[in-house]
């Protein structure tokens with residue numbers, strides 16, 4: 001079953017295209033990685049998918065009963081956000097805000113769900129701590145628990161391991177993979193081609209000339225995938241020297 005289909009989608013700012021003619025489809029349970037050079041338009045595409053900015057042309061359709069407010073989003077963190085003066089529990093619960101309507105308080109069920117999501121992310125012991133005092137890896141787990149409050153169906157993650165050290169990065173990828181095994185559909189922007197090849201079921205490779213969309217296996221046989229995998233190998237070899 002398709003959750004999302006993008007057709008002839010062009011995204012950008014004030015009528016200026018950053019990416020044009022994007023086509024992809026995401027089915028329930030899949031793990032789509034969006035890859036491409038710095039500045040190629042990945043975040044712009046993700047914000048357009050979420051309806052945070054209008055498409056220049058084309059469309060993104062949500063299907064199979066998926067509503068826009070059922071998509072959890074983990075944006076790229078800014079320095080200001082890293083310094084946010086709220087408790088972990090408050091931040092996790094704020095994931096429900098898109099579903100609150102006029103109700104000013106969180107329900108008992110929502111508080112229980114928030115607790116379960118903190119357990120899932122192994123951060124219950126941090127519940128009363130101030131977010132800005134946490135490490136980068138702990139902060140990302142808080143934001144993942146928050147995104148899970150917004151949705152148990154689809155998570156959009158914009159470079160969730162950015163700035164994390166290798167061990168914390170590996171833990172974060174494991175957590176995301178376990179959510180995907182539990183049936184949550186993942187759409188993730190990544191610069192880490194090694195992790196992309198390891199975890200993704202599908203890949204959308206964007207750049208300003210052309211795009212690739214297909215399964216991971218198809219990607220590895222494509223010119224874009226071949227070059228990306230080769231560059232990754234060279235990087236690994238460089239790291240071993």
Ligand SMILES: Nc1ncnc2c1ncn2[C@@H]1O[C@H](COP(=O)(O)OP(=O)(O)OP(=O)(O)O)[C@@H](O)[C@H]1O
Pocket residue numbers: 013018036037038039040041042043044045
């Ligand atoms: N608010 C904005 N107004 C105008 N142009 C913007 C705006 N935000 C981003 N851009 C431009 O759009 C292009 C794509 O930016 P975007 O952040 O989507 O790329 P990206 O692929 O996510 O980059 P990175 O991998 O470095 O995070 C860039 O040239 C950027 O300068």
